[in-house]
Amino acid sequence: MTNKIYLKDPYLTEYKTDIIFSEYIDGSYQTLLRDTIFYPDKVGGQAGDVGFINDIKIDKSIQKGDLILHLSKEKVKGEFANIKIDYLKRLDSMQQHTGQHLLSAVFYKALGANTIGFHINEESGFIDLDIKKLDSHDIKHIESLANLIIYSNFKIKSYYPNDLELKKLSLRREPKVTKNIRIVEIDGFDYAPCGGVHLLSTGEIGIIKIENFEKHRGGYRIQYKAGNRAYENYQSALDIIDYLGTDLSVPQELIKERYQNFKAEYQTLVENNKKLKTDLISFMARFLIKNCDDINGVPIIISELKDLDTKEFNLLIKEVSKRKQAIQIYYKKMTALAQIVISAPESLKIDLNKNLRPLFQKYSVKGGGNKQLMQGSISVYEINNFIESVYDILKELL
DSSP: OOEEHHHHOTTOOEEEEEEEEEEEETTEEEEEESEEOOOOTTBTTBOOOOEEETTEEEOEEEEETTEEEEEESSOOOSSEEEEEEOHHHHHHHHHHHHHHHHHHHHHHHHHOOOEEEEEEOSSOEEEEEOOSOOOHHHHHHHHHHHHHHHHHTOBEEEEOOOHHHHHHSOOSSOOSOSSSOOEEEETTTEEEEOOSOOOSBGGGGOOEEEEEEEEETTEEEEEEEEHHHHHHHHHHHHHHHHHHHHHHTSOGGGHHHHHHHHHHHHHHHHHHHHHHHHHHHHHHHHHHHHTOEEETTEEEEEEEOSSSOGGGHHHHHHHHHHHOOOEEEEEEEOSSEEEEEEEOOGGGOOOHHHHHHHHHHHTTOEEEEOSSEEEEEEETTTHHHHHHHHHHHHHHHO
16 A cells, blocks of 8 residues: 555655565556655546656556556666655646635535536636536626635645544535545535645635636536636736737727727628629629630530639629529639539539549549539649540530
8 A cells, every 4th residue: 555645745745765666567667655745647636746756757647446656668766766746737736626626615605506527637627517507697706706715715624534523524525435535624614525635725726717617418517727827827818918909009998999990890891892702703704604615505614713712613603503504614723732613504414423523533633512513622733634624524425
């Protein structure tokens, strides 16, 4: 059994102990120590520690029964271990986990919402609640209460009560084990069974910010940041605000107003551009019809479209089709590829997919379609040859 020093003192970053063994198992060296300050990875939803044993980098530690095994790429040599963990990572882990306890407690006390799951990744923490209704007003209220408790600096302690003491505690949730139950208490405000490492006071959390909330499996999922993560997120947001203020030449308090003005102006430009595009497509349709060729009396339009994006090809096809039943072939050359679309009116009863599919394969055209419409991308160096081949096939069909 590994003596878990981290449960007694979560702030300890260095420790000396004995090495039991260090052996190569399942693709890495696994080292067993008599004592450890490494919190094991993925235990209780909390991130594990990283650090060094005798200057050998420990990528993570894992729990197997009562043992904590430390994983590394190199063998840890010697009889004695000098352990060092990354304290900033440990502090972040404690801030996020203690922040989760506090948020869960406030949701439970204020709204009667039970935490049914949580996890913490490298970016944010997530809490799943069984509550059926939640809105932005509730979120602001919960966030305000949680930060008030942080500022009030409630004490946090961990202990193992006996059966009689345990019955007297108002546990927020039932323990997952039946013996050696460890309780993490936030100064009479919250009692929760937990085997994780925590801060000694709420003030050390610093700040909690709820980033998002959304419906999830019949309840709600809360996304939050605590401590240094919340501070760094605030600093990032402030940098963006400073940039926008400078770029727009307005003080921070006028950024929103200036943005709304730009948004309205942009929308006007979009509408005007849309009208101009419509007019351009209408003009192009008339021009292409007037100057088109034919195959055995069937009109055919082949044109490179430089002024339209590929999404607008279909608009042009529809506009031409209103005026004339013609075969249409449009393409647009880009850096290495060309986009192409081929359309045939239903009245001609030509199955483009059936007749052009072999050609698509021959020229490695990425795309497909149906009887009346085929489209895809092709090397710019092959586009002219491909169009000539399409023309030859259509000449045979018509």
